Amino acid sequence: MSEGRLIVLSGPSGCGKGTMIEQILKDGGYMVSVSATTRAPRSGETDGVNYHFLSREDFEQRIAENGLLEYAEYCGNFYGTPRREVEAALAGGKNVILEIEVQGALQVKERFPAAVLIFTIPPSIDELRRRLHKRGTETEDVIEKRVARALDELPIAKQYDYIILNDALEDAVHDFFTVMRAESLRADKVNLNF
Amino acid sequence: MSEGRLIVLSGPSGCGKGTMIEQILKDGGYMVSVSATTRAPRSGETDGVNYHFLSREDFEQRIAENGLLEYAEYCGNFYGTPRREVEAALAGGKNVILEIEVQGALQVKERFPAAVLIFTIPPSIDELRRRLHKRGTETEDVIEKRVARALDELPIAKQYDYIILNDALEDAVHDFFTVMRAESLRADKVNLNF
Numbered sequence: 001m002s003e004g005r006l007i008v009l010s011g012p013s014g015c016g017k018g019t020m021i022e023q024i025l026k027d028g029g030y031m032v033s034v035s036a037t038t039r040a041p042r043s044g045e046t047d048g049v050n051y052h053f054l055s056r057e058d059f060e061q062r063i064a065e066n067g068l069l070e071y072a073e074y075c076g077n078f079y080g081t082p083r084r085e086v087e088a089a090l091a092g093g094k095n096v097i098l099e100i101e102v103q104g105a106l107q108v109k110e111r112f113p114a115a116v117l118i119f120t121i122p123p124s125i126d127e128l129r130r131r132l133h134k135r136g137t138e139t140e141d142v143i144e145k146r147v148a149r150a151l152d153e154l155p156i157a158k159q160y161d162y163i164i165l166n167d168a169l170e171d172a173v174h175d176f177f178t179v180m181r182a183e184s185l186r187a188d189k190v191n192l193n194f
Numbered sequence: 195m196s197e198g199r200l201i202v203l204s205g206p207s208g209c210g211k212g213t214m215i216e217q218i219l220k221d222g223g224y225m226v227s228v229s230a231t232t233r234a235p236r237s238g239e240t241d242g243v244n245y246h247f248l249s250r251e252d253f254e255q256r257i258a259e260n261g262l263l264e265y266a267e268y269c270g271n272f273y274g275t276p277r278r279e280v281e282a283a284l285a286g287g288k289n290v291i292l293e294i295e296v297q298g299a300l301q302v303k304e305r306f307p308a309a310v311l312i313f314t315i316p317p318s319i320d321e322l323r324r325r326l327h328k329r330g331t332e333t334e335d336v337i338e339k340r341v342a343r344a345l346d347e348l349p350i351a352k353q354y355d356y357i358i359l360n361d362a363l364e365d366a367v368h369d370f371f372t373v374m375r376a377e378s379l380r381a382d383k384v385n386l387n388f
Protein backbone atom coordinates (compact mmCIF):
# COMPACT_ATOMS: atom_id res chain seq x y z
CA MET A 1 0.00 0.00 0.00
CA SER A 2 1.34 3.41 -0.86
CA GLU A 3 1.39 6.20 1.66
CA GLY A 4 -1.48 8.70 1.66
CA ARG A 5 -1.10 12.36 0.73
CA LEU A 6 -1.19 15.22 3.19
CA ILE A 7 -3.56 17.93 1.97
CA VAL A 8 -3.99 21.42 3.35
CA LEU A 9 -7.27 23.17 2.66
CA SER A 10 -7.47 26.86 3.53
CA GLY A 11 -9.56 29.82 2.49
CA PRO A 12 -11.67 32.60 3.96
CA SER A 13 -14.35 31.44 6.36
CA GLY A 14 -17.62 31.53 4.51
CA CYS A 15 -16.21 30.18 1.27
CA GLY A 16 -17.51 26.68 1.78
CA LYS A 17 -14.55 24.58 2.96
CA GLY A 18 -16.78 22.63 5.35
CA THR A 19 -19.29 21.57 2.72
CA MET A 20 -16.48 20.76 0.28
CA ILE A 21 -14.90 18.47 2.87
CA GLU A 22 -18.25 16.76 3.55
CA GLN A 23 -18.42 15.86 -0.16
CA ILE A 24 -14.78 14.79 -0.33
CA LEU A 25 -15.17 12.44 2.64
CA LYS A 26 -17.76 10.43 0.69
CA ASP A 27 -14.63 9.05 -0.97
CA GLY A 28 -13.40 6.59 1.65
CA GLY A 29 -9.76 7.28 0.78
CA TYR A 30 -9.87 10.61 2.60
CA MET A 31 -10.11 11.67 6.22
CA VAL A 32 -9.96 14.99 7.98
CA SER A 33 -7.60 15.63 10.86
CA VAL A 34 -9.13 16.79 14.15
CA SER A 35 -7.25 19.86 15.39
CA ALA A 36 -6.21 20.53 18.95
CA THR A 37 -7.14 23.84 20.54
CA THR A 38 -6.97 25.69 23.84
CA ARG A 39 -10.22 27.53 23.24
CA ALA A 40 -13.26 26.48 25.26
CA PRO A 41 -15.76 24.11 23.62
CA ARG A 42 -18.85 25.84 22.24
CA SER A 43 -22.25 24.36 22.93
CA GLY A 44 -22.76 21.24 20.83
CA GLU A 45 -19.03 20.65 20.28
CA THR A 46 -17.62 17.27 21.31
CA ASP A 47 -14.05 16.64 22.41
CA GLY A 48 -12.24 14.46 19.87
CA VAL A 49 -14.83 15.15 17.16
CA ASN A 50 -14.83 18.91 16.54
CA TYR A 51 -11.51 19.49 18.29
CA HIS A 52 -9.23 17.94 20.83
CA PHE A 53 -9.79 20.43 23.64
CA LEU A 54 -6.58 20.92 25.62
CA SER A 55 -5.47 23.12 28.49
CA ARG A 56 -2.86 25.72 27.62
CA GLU A 57 -0.35 23.72 29.66
CA ASP A 58 -1.06 20.51 27.74
CA PHE A 59 -0.85 22.34 24.45
CA GLU A 60 2.51 23.87 25.34
CA GLN A 61 3.79 20.45 26.31
CA ARG A 62 2.72 19.10 22.89
CA ILE A 63 4.67 21.92 21.27
CA ALA A 64 7.73 21.13 23.40
CA GLU A 65 7.54 17.42 22.50
CA ASN A 66 7.28 18.18 18.77
CA GLY A 67 3.88 16.58 18.93
CA LEU A 68 2.28 19.05 16.50
CA LEU A 69 2.70 19.22 12.73
CA GLU A 70 1.89 22.91 12.86
CA TYR A 71 0.33 25.34 15.26
CA ALA A 72 -0.66 28.96 15.45
CA GLU A 73 -2.04 31.37 17.99
CA TYR A 74 -5.21 33.10 16.88
CA CYS A 75 -7.39 35.45 18.94
CA GLY A 76 -5.50 34.44 22.08
CA ASN A 77 -5.98 30.68 21.61
CA PHE A 78 -3.69 27.99 20.26
CA TYR A 79 -4.76 25.79 17.36
CA GLY A 80 -2.65 22.92 16.07
CA THR A 81 -2.51 19.56 14.27
CA PRO A 82 -1.57 16.47 16.32
CA ARG A 83 1.34 14.80 14.55
CA ARG A 84 0.88 11.17 15.58
CA GLU A 85 -2.69 10.75 14.36
CA VAL A 86 -1.89 12.25 10.99
CA GLU A 87 1.27 10.22 10.45
CA ALA A 88 -0.52 6.98 11.36
CA ALA A 89 -3.33 7.72 8.89
CA LEU A 90 -0.87 8.57 6.09
CA ALA A 91 1.09 5.38 6.77
CA GLY A 92 -2.22 3.51 6.54
CA GLY A 93 -2.71 4.86 3.02
CA LYS A 94 -5.34 7.50 3.83
CA ASN A 95 -5.18 10.98 2.35
CA VAL A 96 -5.42 13.37 5.28
CA ILE A 97 -7.00 16.81 4.96
CA LEU A 98 -5.96 19.60 7.31
CA GLU A 99 -8.42 22.50 7.35
CA ILE A 100 -6.06 25.12 8.76
CA GLU A 101 -5.12 28.79 8.63
CA VAL A 102 -2.42 30.24 6.39
CA GLN A 103 0.25 30.45 9.11
CA GLY A 104 -0.05 26.73 9.84
CA ALA A 105 -0.27 25.88 6.16
CA LEU A 106 3.09 27.47 5.41
CA GLN A 107 4.64 25.54 8.32
CA VAL A 108 3.27 22.31 6.84
CA LYS A 109 4.67 23.14 3.39
CA GLU A 110 8.10 23.71 4.89
CA ARG A 111 8.09 20.47 6.89
CA PHE A 112 6.26 18.27 4.36
CA PRO A 113 7.25 19.41 0.87
CA ALA A 114 5.07 16.61 -0.56
CA ALA A 115 1.93 18.11 1.01
CA VAL A 116 -0.62 19.50 -1.44
CA LEU A 117 -1.73 23.00 -0.45
CA ILE A 118 -5.09 24.14 -1.76
CA PHE A 119 -6.58 27.57 -1.18
CA THR A 120 -10.29 28.02 -1.89
CA ILE A 121 -11.63 31.39 -2.95
CA PRO A 122 -15.16 32.76 -3.26
CA PRO A 123 -16.27 34.21 -6.62
CA SER A 124 -16.03 37.75 -5.21
CA ILE A 125 -15.80 39.70 -1.98
CA ASP A 126 -19.47 40.65 -2.33
CA GLU A 127 -20.40 36.99 -2.59
CA LEU A 128 -18.27 36.18 0.47
CA ARG A 129 -20.06 38.90 2.44
CA ARG A 130 -23.42 37.57 1.22
CA ARG A 131 -22.55 34.00 2.33
CA LEU A 132 -21.42 35.18 5.77
CA HIS A 133 -24.68 37.10 6.19
CA LYS A 134 -26.68 34.09 5.04
CA ARG A 135 -24.96 31.87 7.60
CA GLY A 136 -26.35 34.26 10.20
CA THR A 137 -23.93 33.22 12.96
CA GLU A 138 -21.82 36.37 13.07
CA THR A 139 -22.49 40.01 13.81
CA GLU A 140 -22.02 42.65 11.13
CA ASP A 141 -18.82 43.67 12.83
CA VAL A 142 -17.36 40.16 12.79
CA ILE A 143 -18.39 39.71 9.16
CA GLU A 144 -16.47 42.82 8.15
CA LYS A 145 -13.45 41.58 10.11
CA ARG A 146 -13.61 38.26 8.25
CA VAL A 147 -13.88 40.05 4.91
CA ALA A 148 -10.88 42.25 5.73
CA ARG A 149 -8.93 39.16 6.80
CA ALA A 150 -9.84 37.40 3.53
CA LEU A 151 -8.43 40.33 1.54
CA ASP A 152 -5.28 40.33 3.69
CA GLU A 153 -4.70 36.64 3.10
CA LEU A 154 -5.16 36.66 -0.66
CA PRO A 155 -1.48 37.40 -1.44
CA ILE A 156 -0.52 34.38 0.71
CA ALA A 157 -2.73 32.19 -1.50
CA LYS A 158 -0.03 32.59 -4.16
CA GLN A 159 2.28 30.51 -1.95
CA TYR A 160 -0.14 27.59 -2.07
CA ASP A 161 0.06 24.94 -4.80
CA TYR A 162 -3.47 25.33 -6.15
CA ILE A 163 -6.32 27.80 -5.97
CA ILE A 164 -9.84 26.46 -6.38
CA LEU A 165 -12.75 28.79 -6.99
CA ASN A 166 -15.76 27.70 -4.95
CA ASP A 167 -18.68 29.06 -6.92
CA ALA A 168 -20.77 25.93 -7.55
CA LEU A 169 -19.93 23.30 -4.90
CA GLU A 170 -19.89 20.33 -7.29
CA ASP A 171 -17.39 22.09 -9.60
CA ALA A 172 -15.12 22.91 -6.68
CA VAL A 173 -15.22 19.29 -5.45
CA HIS A 174 -14.54 18.07 -8.99
CA ASP A 175 -11.54 20.39 -9.21
CA PHE A 176 -10.30 19.04 -5.89
CA PHE A 177 -10.31 15.45 -7.20
CA THR A 178 -8.79 16.64 -10.49
CA VAL A 179 -5.88 18.14 -8.57
CA MET A 180 -5.42 14.96 -6.56
CA ARG A 181 -5.45 12.77 -9.68
CA ALA A 182 -2.91 15.03 -11.41
CA GLU A 183 -0.73 14.97 -8.28
CA SER A 184 -0.71 11.16 -8.43
CA LEU A 185 0.63 11.41 -12.00
CA ARG A 186 3.55 13.65 -11.06
CA ALA A 187 6.77 12.09 -12.29
CA ASP A 188 8.27 11.77 -8.82
CA LYS A 189 5.20 9.85 -7.62
CA VAL A 190 4.88 7.30 -10.42
CA ASN A 191 6.47 3.89 -9.99
CA LEU A 192 8.58 3.07 -13.04
CA ASN A 193 9.55 -0.51 -12.26
CA PHE A 194 9.33 -2.37 -15.53
CA MET B 195 -7.35 36.22 -23.77
CA SER B 196 -4.80 34.36 -21.72
CA GLU B 197 -1.73 32.84 -23.29
CA GLY B 198 -1.80 29.13 -24.22
CA ARG B 199 0.33 26.50 -22.52
CA LEU B 200 3.33 24.83 -24.08
CA ILE B 201 3.09 21.05 -23.68
CA VAL B 202 5.77 18.47 -24.38
CA LEU B 203 4.64 14.92 -25.05
CA SER B 204 7.33 12.27 -25.16
CA GLY B 205 7.51 8.53 -24.72
CA PRO B 206 8.78 5.42 -26.45
CA SER B 207 7.64 5.03 -30.04
CA GLY B 208 4.88 2.46 -30.03
CA CYS B 209 3.25 3.72 -26.87
CA GLY B 210 0.47 5.57 -28.64
CA LYS B 211 1.42 9.27 -28.59
CA GLY B 212 0.04 9.74 -32.10
CA THR B 213 -3.43 8.36 -31.30
CA MET B 214 -3.48 10.29 -28.01
CA ILE B 215 -2.77 13.52 -29.89
CA GLU B 216 -5.51 12.76 -32.45
CA GLN B 217 -8.01 12.57 -29.56
CA ILE B 218 -6.65 15.67 -27.84
CA LEU B 219 -6.94 17.75 -31.04
CA LYS B 220 -10.71 17.17 -31.04
CA ASP B 221 -10.57 19.88 -28.36
CA GLY B 222 -10.15 23.01 -30.47
CA GLY B 223 -8.01 24.68 -27.82
CA TYR B 224 -5.03 22.51 -28.76
CA MET B 225 -2.71 22.29 -31.73
CA VAL B 226 0.39 20.30 -32.50
CA SER B 227 3.59 21.93 -33.64
CA VAL B 228 5.05 20.77 -36.97
CA SER B 229 8.74 19.98 -36.51
CA ALA B 230 11.52 20.88 -38.89
CA THR B 231 13.89 18.16 -40.04
CA THR B 232 16.78 17.58 -42.39
CA ARG B 233 15.78 14.02 -43.13
CA ALA B 234 14.31 13.23 -46.53
CA PRO B 235 10.51 13.04 -46.83
CA ARG B 236 9.14 9.49 -46.84
CA SER B 237 6.53 8.52 -49.40
CA GLY B 238 3.19 10.07 -48.47
CA GLU B 239 4.71 12.79 -46.28
CA THR B 240 3.86 16.40 -47.13
CA ASP B 241 6.08 19.41 -46.43
CA GLY B 242 4.48 21.66 -43.82
CA VAL B 243 2.11 18.92 -42.65
CA ASN B 244 4.23 16.02 -41.39
CA TYR B 245 7.41 18.09 -41.14
CA HIS B 246 8.98 21.23 -42.48
CA PHE B 247 11.65 19.59 -44.65
CA LEU B 248 14.80 21.72 -44.66
CA SER B 249 18.26 21.40 -46.12
CA ARG B 250 21.06 21.00 -43.60
CA GLU B 251 22.22 24.50 -44.49
CA ASP B 252 18.79 26.03 -43.82
CA PHE B 253 18.50 24.12 -40.57
CA GLU B 254 21.89 25.35 -39.38
CA GLN B 255 20.91 28.89 -40.25
CA ARG B 256 17.75 28.50 -38.14
CA ILE B 257 19.92 27.37 -35.24
CA ALA B 258 22.25 30.35 -35.72
CA GLU B 259 19.29 32.78 -35.77
CA ASN B 260 17.82 31.29 -32.58
CA GLY B 261 14.85 30.29 -34.70
CA LEU B 262 14.34 26.95 -32.93
CA LEU B 263 12.84 26.32 -29.50
CA GLU B 264 14.83 23.12 -29.26
CA TYR B 265 16.65 20.82 -31.61
CA ALA B 266 18.52 17.55 -31.54
CA GLU B 267 20.51 15.40 -33.91
CA TYR B 268 19.21 11.86 -34.18
CA CYS B 269 20.46 9.14 -36.54
CA GLY B 270 22.45 11.73 -38.48
CA ASN B 271 19.52 14.11 -39.06
CA PHE B 272 18.45 17.28 -37.30
CA TYR B 273 14.97 17.64 -35.80
CA GLY B 274 13.74 20.84 -34.22
CA THR B 275 10.79 23.04 -33.29
CA PRO B 276 10.33 26.34 -35.18
CA ARG B 277 10.10 29.07 -32.57
CA ARG B 278 7.98 31.67 -34.37
CA GLU B 279 5.02 29.42 -35.18
CA VAL B 280 4.81 28.15 -31.63
CA GLU B 281 5.09 31.57 -30.01
CA ALA B 282 2.37 32.98 -32.30
CA ALA B 283 0.01 30.13 -31.44
CA LEU B 284 0.63 30.52 -27.69
CA ALA B 285 0.05 34.27 -27.93
CA GLY B 286 -3.21 33.48 -29.73
CA GLY B 287 -4.34 31.45 -26.72
CA LYS B 288 -3.78 27.96 -28.18
CA ASN B 289 -2.17 25.20 -26.16
CA VAL B 290 0.67 23.88 -28.30
CA ILE B 291 1.82 20.26 -28.12
CA LEU B 292 5.39 19.36 -29.06
CA GLU B 293 5.83 15.64 -29.73
CA ILE B 294 9.59 15.52 -29.25
CA GLU B 295 12.45 13.40 -27.96
CA VAL B 296 13.87 13.63 -24.45
CA GLN B 297 16.90 15.74 -25.41
CA GLY B 298 14.68 18.43 -26.92
CA ALA B 299 12.20 18.16 -24.05
CA LEU B 300 14.83 19.00 -21.46
CA GLN B 301 15.90 22.02 -23.55
CA VAL B 302 12.29 23.22 -23.59
CA LYS B 303 11.95 22.81 -19.83
CA GLU B 304 15.06 24.89 -19.30
CA ARG B 305 13.96 27.70 -21.62
CA PHE B 306 10.22 27.63 -20.80
CA PRO B 307 9.84 26.72 -17.15
CA ALA B 308 6.05 27.08 -17.56
CA ALA B 309 5.95 24.28 -20.14
CA VAL B 310 4.16 21.11 -19.03
CA LEU B 311 6.26 18.01 -19.73
CA ILE B 312 4.37 14.73 -20.03
CA PHE B 313 6.01 11.36 -20.58
CA THR B 314 3.77 8.51 -21.71
CA ILE B 315 4.65 4.95 -20.81
CA PRO B 316 3.31 1.61 -22.00
CA PRO B 317 1.94 -0.87 -19.41
CA SER B 318 5.07 -3.03 -19.78
CA ILE B 319 8.03 -3.67 -22.03
CA ASP B 320 6.34 -6.81 -23.36
CA GLU B 321 3.29 -4.76 -24.30
CA LEU B 322 5.52 -2.18 -26.01
CA ARG B 323 7.18 -4.95 -28.03
CA ARG B 324 3.76 -6.37 -28.92
CA ARG B 325 2.51 -2.97 -30.13
CA LEU B 326 5.60 -2.39 -32.24
CA HIS B 327 5.15 -5.84 -33.83
CA LYS B 328 1.45 -5.14 -34.45
CA ARG B 329 2.29 -1.87 -36.20
CA GLY B 330 4.28 -4.00 -38.63
CA THR B 331 6.37 -1.12 -39.96
CA GLU B 332 9.70 -2.04 -38.42
CA THR B 333 12.03 -5.03 -38.68
CA GLU B 334 12.69 -7.22 -35.65
CA ASP B 335 16.06 -5.57 -35.33
CA VAL B 336 14.63 -2.03 -35.26
CA ILE B 337 11.96 -3.10 -32.78
CA GLU B 338 14.60 -4.35 -30.37
CA LYS B 339 16.53 -1.10 -30.79
CA ARG B 340 13.39 0.87 -29.94
CA VAL B 341 12.75 -1.31 -26.88
CA ALA B 342 16.33 -0.82 -25.70
CA ARG B 343 16.00 2.91 -26.23
CA ALA B 344 12.75 2.98 -24.25
CA LEU B 345 14.49 1.32 -21.30
CA ASP B 346 17.40 3.77 -21.58
CA GLU B 347 15.05 6.77 -21.53
CA LEU B 348 12.96 5.69 -18.54
CA PRO B 349 15.22 7.36 -15.94
CA ILE B 350 14.88 10.64 -17.88
CA ALA B 351 11.09 10.39 -17.51
CA LYS B 352 11.62 11.29 -13.87
CA GLN B 353 12.72 14.76 -15.01
CA TYR B 354 9.36 15.33 -16.67
CA ASP B 355 6.43 16.86 -14.77
CA TYR B 356 3.94 14.03 -15.28
CA ILE B 357 3.96 10.40 -16.34
CA ILE B 358 0.83 9.04 -18.00
CA LEU B 359 0.33 5.32 -18.44
CA ASN B 360 -1.14 4.59 -21.86
CA ASP B 361 -2.93 1.30 -21.34
CA ALA B 362 -6.49 2.13 -22.44
CA LEU B 363 -6.40 5.14 -24.81
CA GLU B 364 -9.46 6.88 -23.34
CA ASP B 365 -8.00 6.73 -19.82
CA ALA B 366 -4.71 8.19 -21.02
CA VAL B 367 -6.49 11.02 -22.82
CA HIS B 368 -8.62 11.67 -19.73
CA ASP B 369 -5.47 11.85 -17.61
CA PHE B 370 -3.99 14.31 -20.09
CA PHE B 371 -6.95 16.68 -19.69
CA THR B 372 -6.90 16.13 -15.92
CA VAL B 373 -3.29 17.28 -15.82
CA MET B 374 -4.08 20.33 -17.95
CA ARG B 375 -7.04 21.30 -15.74
CA ALA B 376 -4.95 20.93 -12.58
CA GLU B 377 -2.18 23.01 -14.18
CA SER B 378 -4.69 25.80 -14.81
CA LEU B 379 -5.50 25.77 -11.07
CA ARG B 380 -1.88 26.19 -9.99
CA ALA B 381 -1.61 29.17 -7.71
CA ASP B 382 0.78 31.07 -9.98
CA LYS B 383 -1.69 30.75 -12.89
CA VAL B 384 -4.88 31.86 -11.18
CA ASN B 385 -5.94 35.49 -11.44
CA LEU B 386 -6.71 36.86 -7.96
CA ASN B 387 -8.05 40.30 -8.87
CA PHE B 388 -10.98 40.87 -6.58
